[in-house]
Amino acid sequence: MRRRCPNPNCHREPSLLVSRTLESPRSRLIVRKGSFYRSRDRRFITKYFCKNCRRHFSASTHSPDYRQKKRDLNPVVAQLFSSGMSQRRMAILLDVNPKTIVRKFRIMAARARAEHEVRLNQLAKAPLSEVQFDDLETFEHTKCKPLSVTLAVNKKTREILGFQVSRMPANGRLAEISRRKYGHRKDERQKGWDLLFRALRLVVRSGACLESDQNPHYPKFIRRHLKNVCHIAHPGARGAITGQGELKKLVFDPLFALNHTCAMLRANLNRLFRRTWCTTKKPEGLIDHLSIYLRYHNTVLIRP
Ligand SMILES: [Zn+2]
Structure with a gap:
């Protein structure tokens, strides 16, 4: 599944998953980086990291229920x-x-x-x-x-x-x-x-x-x-x-x-x-x- 960086100032194309930079020609721009346990619905949520703007986010960031405790x-x-x-x-x-x-x-x-x-x-x-x-x-x-x-x-x-x-x-x-x-x-x-x-x-x-x-x-x-x-x-x-x-x-x-x-x-x-x-x-x-x-x-x- 494609992940979008939530940072509005991150200028890379949102759908671009593979970086074309010289230093790491084929490395992924957005990579998985661990997970956290959401106790309310007993689920593990995958975390991601954007290498372009160095921001962390999760599979839940784009959810309409983002930051709701009793979703x-x-x-x-x-x-x-x-x-x-x-x-x-x-x-x-x-x-x-x-x-x-x-x-x-x-x-x-x-x-x-x-x-x-x-x-x-x-x-x-x-x-x-x-x-x-x-x-x-x-x-x-x-x-x-x-x-x-x-x-x-x-x-x-x-x-x-x-x-x-x-x-x-x-x-x-x-x-x-x-x-x-x-x-x-x-x-x-x-x-x-x-x-x-x-x-x-x-x-x-x-x-x-x-x-x-x-x-x-x-x-x-x-x-x-x-x-x-x-x-x-x-x-x-x-x-x-x-x-x-x-x-x-x-x-x-x-x-x-x-x-x-x-x-x-x-x-x-x-x-x-x-x-x-x-x-x-x-x-x-x-x-x-x-x-x-x-x-x-x-x-x-x-x-x-
Ligand atoms: Zn970014």
């Missing part, structure tokens, strides 16, 4: 994040510090976002013809500070194509209380819709059909970013059971793919449960959690 927990932590478990409970069950879980949370979210970018570029080669989108409501810290999650899914496969989290002002009887306690709250939903539809431009083909509810703001953003698509706005429907806003009491729900996905978010992300202790403290945390779930949903949950 063996990553697969199970990724599953638990998308299975309705709180971060504190995960720390108890896996016998690690809660800070370890938080660090893994952030790393996994960043990695999931990078993977999703790759997936969107793949989809751009075969753009979709049927997409559904809608907003799901949650909150940060208190119901007086609502957040809106705009979600777009592929109607045929229920694959999540993208989401945006935006702050919005409270409405109804909480509006007055919210203003009194926390002051004016900006409505950032327009910015969220703008970003989501811009991202969808890549993966939606010309002549595609977009479906949503009758939110009066949507047509403007669709026209701005997507050319030659038809938009069908379905009238809203009541939830099947009290507290289950997403699964509708209809025999045929035209927005089933989207509503089912929202119901899965509510069932699998502890912070989106109805009546839960676990709440979003900052929108960034919700974005990270949704990124991790998106990856699990698209790669595991909806695969046959």
Whole structure:
């Protein structure tokens, strides 16, 4: 297996294994130099030495889990994040510090976002013809500070194509209380819709059909970013059971793919449960959690 020198200032070609220098015409530029025992997963890891820049590295240096002490927990932590478990409970069950879980949370979210970018570029080669989108409501810290999650899914496969989290002002009887306690709250939903539809431009083909509810703001953003698509706005429907806003009491729900996905978010992300202790403290945390779930949903949950 070819080894790359991790030193960015090492000017030799990275794939060059055999040195052409005069003093040692055929000696290897990167040589094996012992090994070390990694007790966490009980493995011996080979060490290497670059003769060009005299740097040592190991078979683990280029691993995405480089310098993680509890790397063996990553697969199970990724599953638990998308299975309705709180971060504190995960720390108890896996016998690690809660800070370890938080660090893994952030790393996994960043990695999931990078993977999703790759997936969107793949989809751009075969753009979709049927997409559904809608907003799901949650909150940060208190119901007086609502957040809106705009979600777009592929109607045929229920694959999540993208989401945006935006702050919005409270409405109804909480509006007055919210203003009194926390002051004016900006409505950032327009910015969220703008970003989501811009991202969808890549993966939606010309002549595609977009479906949503009758939110009066949507047509403007669709026209701005997507050319030659038809938009069908379905009238809203009541939830099947009290507290289950997403699964509708209809025999045929035209927005089933989207509503089912929202119901899965509510069932699998502890912070989106109805009546839960676990709440979003900052929108960034919700974005990270949704990124991790998106990856699990698209790669595991909806695969046959
Ligand atoms: Zn080097």
